[in-house]
Amino acid sequence: RDFNERCVQCSEVNWGLTDGGRFYCRSCHNVTERTREVVNTDFITNSRVQSISKGLKKQEKTDGGCEWYICEGFQLVLKKQVEALEALGVCPQMKDEILCNFWRCYLQKSKQAYCKRPAGETVRALSVCGSSTDVDSDPERPSLLHLLSLSESEGDLQTDCSFASSVSKVSESTSVYSGSVDGSLYLMKNQKEKLRMTMPMTLSFCYMALLWVREPITLSEFLRFVVEGHIPYLNVFQHFPEKMKLCGLDLKIFCVESWPTYEEVFDKMHELAAFLDLPRFPDITESCFLHPDMLCMKYLMEANLPDELHNWTCRVVKKIGIGEVDFLTLMPGNKSRRKVKYDVLATAVIVVVLKLLFLLDDHYEWLLSEFAEERNKNNTEVCMFYSGGPYFEFKKWYEVVKHSLDVEQKKLDEERAKYLWRCEKPLFYSVKNKSKVLKRRQMVVNLQNQFGKLSGSVQRAEKPNPSSFQLRWSEENTDGSCFHGHSLKGVLQEKRGLLTAMNPDYWLCTVKLCNEKLCGHLAHYREVEFPQSYHFVLRLFSFLLRIQPAYIHDEVCMIEHKLFNKKLCKKLKYNTVLRK
Amino acid sequence: SSNEHKLNFKKSKEACLSYIQDALLQKQWKRAAEFLTCYVESLEKDYSREHIGASEMIWRIGTEILWHHSQSNMKEFNCFMEQMKTLGVKRYLKVCLEHVFHLLCNGQIDEAYQNLSLAESWRFGEQTAIQDKEMKLIQAYRGLLDYCSWSKQKNILLEHGEDGFSDLAVEQEMHGYFRKAAVNLKEIIKIPGVWDVFVRCYVDLLEFYGDHNEARQVLNEYAYNSKFPANPNAHVYLYQFLKRQGESKKSLISALKILHDIVPSHELMIDFNTMLQKSKKRKKRRLGLEVIFAALDYAGWKENAKAWSCLARQVKQIVISEKHLDWIKQEWDSRKDWWPAFHFSRYLAKRNWQENKSLSFEKALVAGILLGKDCKYFKYVSHQGCKAQLKRFRMLKKFVTRHNAVYLRISG
Numbered sequence: 001r002d003f004n005e006r007c008v009q010c011s012e013v014n015w016g017l018t019d020g021g022r023f024y025c026r027s028c029h030n031v032t033e034r035t036r037e038v039v040n041t042d043f044i045t046n047s048r049v050q051s052i053s054k055g056l057k058k059q060e061k062t063d064g065g066c067e068w069y070i071c072e073g074f075q076l077v078l079k080k081q082v083e084a085l086e087a088l089g090v091c092p093q094m095k096d097e098i099l100c101n102f103w104r105c106y107l108q109k110s111k112q113a114y115c116k117r118p119a120g121e122t123v124r125a126l127s128v129c130g131s132s133t134d135v136d137s138d139p140e141r142p143s144l145l146h147l148l149s150l151s152e153s154e155g156d157l158q159t160d161c162s163f164a165s166s167v168s169k170v171s172e173s174t175s176v177y178s179g180s181v182d183g184s185l186y187l188m189k190n191q192k193e194k195l196r197m198t199m200p201m202t203l204s205f206c207y208m209a210l211l212w213v214r215e216p217i218t219l220s221e222f223l224r225f226v227v228e229g230h231i232p233y234l235n236v237f238q239h240f241p242e243k244m245k246l247c248g249l250d251l252k253i254f255c256v257e258s259w260p261t262y263e264e265v266f267d268k269m270h271e272l273a274a275f276l277d278l279p280r281f282p283d284i285t286e287s288c289f290l291h292p293d294m295l296c297m298k299y300l301m302e303a304n305l306p307d308e309l310h311n312w313t314c315r316v317v318k319k320i321g322i323g324e325v326d327f328l329t330l331m332p333g334n335k336s337r338r339k340v341k342y343d344v345l346a347t348a349v350i351v352v353v354l355k356l357l358f359l360l361d362d363h364y365e366w367l368l369s370e371f372a373e374e375r376n377k378n379n380t381e382v383c384m385f386y387s388g389g390p391y392f393e394f395k396k397w398y399e400v401v402k403h404s405l406d407v408e409q410k411k412l413d414e415e416r417a418k419y420l421w422r423c424e425k426p427l428f429y430s431v432k433n434k435s436k437v438l439k440r441r442q443m444v445v446n447l448q449n450q451f452g453k454l455s456g457s458v459q460r461a462e463k464p465n466p467s468s469f470q471l472r473w474s475e476e477n478t479d480g481s482c483f484h485g486h487s488l489k490g491v492l493q494e495k496r497g498l499l500t501a502m503n504p505d506y507w508l509c510t511v512k513l514c515n516e517k518l519c520g521h522l523a524h525y526r527e528v529e530f531p532q533s534y535h536f537v538l539r540l541f542s543f544l545l546r547i548q549p550a551y552i553h554d555e556v557c558m559i560e561h562k563l564f565n566k567k568l569c570k571k572l573k574y575n576t577v578l579r580k
Numbered sequence: 581s582s583n584e585h586k587l588n589f590k591k592s593k594e595a596c597l598s599y600i601q602d603a604l605l606q607k608q609w610k611r612a613a614e615f616l617t618c619y620v621e622s623l624e625k626d627y628s629r630e631h632i633g634a635s636e637m638i639w640r641i642g643t644e645i646l647w648h649h650s651q652s653n654m655k656e657f658n659c660f661m662e663q664m665k666t667l668g669v670k671r672y673l674k675v676c677l678e679h680v681f682h683l684l685c686n687g688q689i690d691e692a693y694q695n696l697s698l699a700e701s702w703r704f705g706e707q708t709a710i711q712d713k714e715m716k717l718i719q720a721y722r723g724l725l726d727y728c729s730w731s732k733q734k735n736i737l738l739e740h741g742e743d744g745f746s747d748l749a750v751e752q753e754m755h756g757y758f759r760k761a762a763v764n765l766k767e768i769i770k771i772p773g774v775w776d777v778f779v780r781c782y783v784d785l786l787e788f789y790g791d792h793n794e795a796r797q798v799l800n801e802y803a804y805n806s807k808f809p810a811n812p813n814a815h816v817y818l819y820q821f822l823k824r825q826g827e828s829k830k831s832l833i834s835a836l837k838i839l840h841d842i843v844p845s846h847e848l849m850i851d852f853n854t855m856l857q858k859s860k861k862r863k864k865r866r867l868g869l870e871v872i873f874a875a876l877d878y879a880g881w882k883e884n885a886k887a888w889s890c891l892a893r894q895v896k897q898i899v900i901s902e903k904h905l906d907w908i909k910q911e912w913d914s915r916k917d918w919w920p921a922f923h924f925s926r927y928l929a930k931r932n933w934q935e936n937k938s939l940s941f942e943k944a945l946v947a948g949i950l951l952g953k954d955c956k957y958f959k960y961v962s963h964q965g966c967k968a969q970l971k972r973f974r975m976l977k978k979f980v981t982r983h984n985a986v987y988l989r990i991s992g
Contacts, residue, residue, distance in 0.1 A: 257625075258588030416587055417595035418618040440624050443663060447620040447638065450660065454613035454649050 066243040070186045074197050080232045081206050090215055099209040105276045179245035195275045200260035204269035216289035218343035220545040227259055230466045235423035251427055262547045270339055273332035284328035292317045295346035304401050304473045306392050306486045312353045320562035347541040348555030357491050357501045362531040369394040372490040392486035400481045509557045525553040593622050609649040639664045673714035696722040716768055723764025727781040730757035772807040815839040840871050845878040853890045873911045888942035895949050899983050909990045924957035933964050948980030952987040
């Protein structure tokens with residue numbers, strides 16, 4: 001592929017690889033001295049192939065495929081992903097220095113490469129699906145169904161069983177498990193010991209690298225870009241070179257049919273960082289994008305809330321110490337500290353501030369709003385100009401934002417229903433069902449054409465450019481739908497030279513926090529148990545971050561408990577409404 | 581629990597399906613097509629565990645969309661159906677059959693016939709035996725189309741016959757169609773089921789060729805074989821046949837008796853009552869009263885003047901004879917609580933009088949007898965009638981007044 005010289009004999013550029021790793025011209029069969037190793041411009045050399053040369057029968061496959069290992073596949077995936085990130089404007093060091101090193105480190109630690117013969121592994125030569133080789137039948141070899149069940153990727157039982165039965169029909173001694181050399185081995189590996197690589201984990205890798213260089217992108221944003229298609233994930237394998245034949249168990253590893261959740265990627269990333277024995281990550285300081293002060297600013301803007309609230313978020317951040325460098329910076333392997341979800345944390349801070357100022361008990365915030373409305377009616381334009389914007393009316397804000405949120409949510413729901421999961425590259429478990437698969441694919445394409453024409457003028461639009469903001473509000477709109485410049489005058493009062501909230505009350509989301517390690521959450525959010533305004537605010541941010549409201553609720557609980565720590569220790573017995 | 585919210589292939593397609601459903605229900609064909617385009621890749625991952633698989637969904641939904649969409653045409657439709665036939669061999673004949681139905685709805689008889697013939701010749705290992713029922717249906721429908729052709733030829737022949745021509749070729753053709761049709765129609769009606777169309781056509785053929793015995797046997801089987809689902813029409817066909825054959829009242833009555841049991845509100849109840857009233861047997865006359873009262877229990881009969889006249893006639897006859905007043909009492913017992921409001925309100929009196937004087941006349945008689953001359957309905961109608969100086973209303977008033985005591989005995 002990367003070898004672009006013309007053949008000395010026939011001047012064609014049509015190269016293939018021999019057994020010995022040498023290039024040969026496919027047109028005239030002239031063999032060169034050039035080996036693959038030299039020409040390979042992949043950022044990691046395939047030392048794996050070199051290191052496990054003993055004990056392998058290297059056969060040139062009859063169908064033009066080559067031998068490849070699962071980790072090579074993942075390497076390609078990561079390469080594609082990081083290239084996409086580069087195209088989005090991420091710093092170029094990420095690919096060649098950061099991610100590359102992380103990956104090497106991973107290969108080494110998981111003993112897949114860069115080490116002497118991997119301990120205890122004898123790789124059996126597994127043939128390409130369909131052809132048969134003489135392999136000693138091994139009573140210890142796990143059953144195919146067992147391997148299939150080990151995979152995290154979902155499949156349907158029907159296909160799995162039919163695959164398993166089609167394999168067993170062939171004969172006892174042949175194995176038609178996968179196109180890759182170590183597909184079955186890969187699934188067999190004990191997961192806990194060596195942190196087996198999966199597709200969701202590629203995203204963890206990417207995000208870890210992004211965090212290391214402190215790129216101005218949050219995990220939720222990154223995952224959103226993945227889902228929107230700017231970062232390859234779903235069908236990356238279609239970019240594998242022709243020779244890397246995918247079939248059988250490979251599909252279980254590389255073909256995923258679900259989007260990983262935030263929690264999944266997040267947790268894996270931390271596991272990975274610990275596994276790789278990484279040192280303390282670069283500091284997250286106040287000037288960093290991921291610092292709560294910065295992120296709060298971003299989310300306040302996106303939520304169409306007054307800029308003045310930023311003072312309050314900063315105050316809360318400072319008070320509970322979540323702006324400290326040591327709190328924010330990642331220390332891999334440190335199990336005592338709670339891992340920081342920067343985006344969730346920032347939105348939770350905003351929620352707490354809203355509760356501080358507006359109470360959000362489905363009652364007080366509307367009262368305040370009426371009050372503000374009155375004031376706004378009486379004020380003239382000139383007054384407003386001098387006093388810095390109109391009074392912020394919760395009601396108006398709610399109406400405007402809810403409307404936009406509903407519209408966007410509806411769009412999102414429809415998009416989710418319209419996802420196309422398959423790609424042109426056909427997937428088949430074995431050569432046996434290849435023709436059936438191809439026929440089906442053809443029919444699908446025909447039907448898509450037929451009904452696509454009947455869909456009217458609605459064409460699948462070009463992928464919109466990735467943008468950081470999903471909701472946009474412009475001050476230039478004369479309809480008053482932008483609240484950034486509005487004033488919090490109506491909800492604040494001066495007391496002893498300090499601005500405090502008029503609202504004297506606060507209600508805690510929960511009096512006692514759960515043990516996160518035991519039940520996975522700090523609190524258990526149920527919509528019906530909380531005020532609707534609170535739920536609305538959670539809903540807004542959970543839409544922006546594409547996570548479940550419960551996760552933001554957890555962070556809110558955590559922040560509240562830090563904020564009211566002293567009072568809580570004293571008054572645990574009393575009911576949930578405390579006076580500030 | 582985070583996995584519950586995880587978006588995966590299956591959930592995504594389920595959501596897609598519900599959007600399609602909504603669009604179909606609201607007849608938004610473009611929108612349905614839009615979502616179906618996204619749904620079709622489910623074929624590549626047929627969750628066979630589901631009750632209805634993706635391929636069947638696509639077949640049914642696609643059919644609906646292509647049938648109703650303004651930009652679709654028969655060519656597109658046919659092309660789609662051909663694809664669907666290859667999708668699931670277990671459904672092959674069913675798809676063929678439904679395709680034929682659509683062609684028939686579109687008036688494409690010839691194409692329908694071709695498709696039926698093609699489907700008839702289909703063989704696929706053990707599937708042929710499994711889909712035996714569908715095959716019989718296909719043959720039956722081909723038989724039906726043969727019957728249509730026969731019918732056409734018959735009409736041509738009759739026309740020529742009038743003109744004095746005798747056309748041998750047409751006659752031969754006609755007989756040919758008859759044979760083809762008869763064979764298939766006879767087969768299908770052996771199987772328990774609802775085969776109204778087939779039965780009617782088959783009987784028509786048999787009657788034309790004079791095979792009345794076979795016709796009678798077929799109709800009896802269809803109506804009385806307990807293996808067949810209860811079907812009011814079976815009795816109607818039998819009755820009509822017997823009537824055509826000039827059968828005795830006795831057999832006509834026995835044919836309609838079951839119809840009365842199954843569908844007391846059937847329109848033939850008037851004929852039934854008329855026959856029963858005239859009978860010499862007391863039991864039959866009693867049944868007649870029961871039948872007509874039962875029919876008028878139904879809202880659809882409220883304004884049926886003929887039915888009311890039947891009831892009025894019988895009630896009048898009973899009152900005059902002064903025998904069997906207990907019959908009326910028995911029928912009235914279960915109705916006296918609700919018939920007055922249902923049939924004899926003052927509002928209805930006004931309306932009936934305005935809209936249909938004959939109806940109000942008959943009803944007034946019944947009301948007068950059952951409820952007495954002072955009841956709302958009778959009072960209003962007879963007053964109006966006498967005011968309009970209509971003779972029959974004056975006579976009605978006299979009659980009811982004279983027999984006023986009857987209602988006391990009935991309702992007591």
